[in-house]
Amino acid sequence: MKKAQRCLRSASLLTIDVDHFKLVNDKYGHSGGDQALKFLVDRIQEVLPQDGQIFRIGGEEFYVLLPVCDLSEARVIAERVRKHILDQTLSLKNGELAMTVSIGAIQLASEEQLEESFKRVDQALYEAKSSGRNRVCLAYYD
Numbered sequence: 390m391k392k393a394q395r396c397l398r399s400a401s402l403l404t405i406d407v408d409h410f411k412l413v414n415d416k417y418g419h420s421g422g423d424q425a426l427k428f429l430v431d432r433i434q435e436v437l438p439q440d441g442q443i444f445r446i447g448g449e450e451f452y453v454l455l456p457v458c459d460l461s462e463a464r465v466i467a468e469r470v471r472k473h474i475l476d477q478t479l480s481l482k483n484g485e486l487a488m489t490v491s492i493g494a495i496q497l498a499s500e501e502q503l504e505e506s507f508k509r510v511d512q513a514l515y516e517a518k519s520s521g522r523n524r525v526c527l528a529y530y531d
Contacts, residue, residue, distance in 0.1 A: 400497045401463035402506065403453040404514045405433070405470065408489045408522040410449035421481050422449075428479045429488065436469045460496035460527060467492045467525040475523065489523035498530060505530070 407413070407429060414422040426449065433443055437453065444452045453470075455463055471490055479486040493513030497506050506528075513528035520526070 399459060401455040401458045401460055402495050402497055402510050403455065403463060403467050403470070404446075404493045404510045405451045405453060405490050406492075406514055406518065407449035408491055408518070413486065413488070417481050417483055417486065421483065421486070424481060425479060425486060425488065428477075429474065429490070432474055432477050433470055436473045437466065441466070458496075460494065463494045463496065464525060464527060467494045471523065471525055491517035491522050492525045493517060493528055494525060495528035502530070 407425070410422070410425075413425050417425070426445075429449075430443055430445075430451070433451070433453065434441075437443070438455065438458070440456050442454045442456075444454070446452055455466060458466070471492055474488055474490050477487075479488075491514060493510045493516070495506050495510040495513065497503065509528035509530070513526040517524045517526040
């Protein structure tokens with residue numbers, strides 16, 4: 390955030406959730422689920438800018454911090470991530486696994502609004518999931 394403020398541009402935040410991940414664990418077991426998560430992180434890193442950082446926040450959900458990135462750039466990156474995951478398959482003992490992800494994105498504002506930013510990006514993720522999954526939804530401030 391401080392780096393973004395120094396550059397007079399905002400950072401952006403993505404929240405990424407694997408669609409129907411419970412089915413992955415049910416079909417391939419927890420070992421297969423773990424392999425799928427590692428595969429997912431590797432694929433995300435392939436298309437992130439060099440300064441992008443991934444944080445696992447639990448289960449199959451991740452935050453991606455994009456320093457010095459406005460919302461329009463974050464949307465492009467989020468779509469790139471979504472499409473890259475969609476185009477990949479992971480070979481597991483029980484067969485091939487294709488995954489999709491839903492993504493929420495927000496441009497971070499001031500430190501005072503950080504908590505609100507997390508709430509809104511989570512709402513955008515919920516919107517992406519409830520409107521069909523495998524999509525990117527943007528969050529805005531009022």
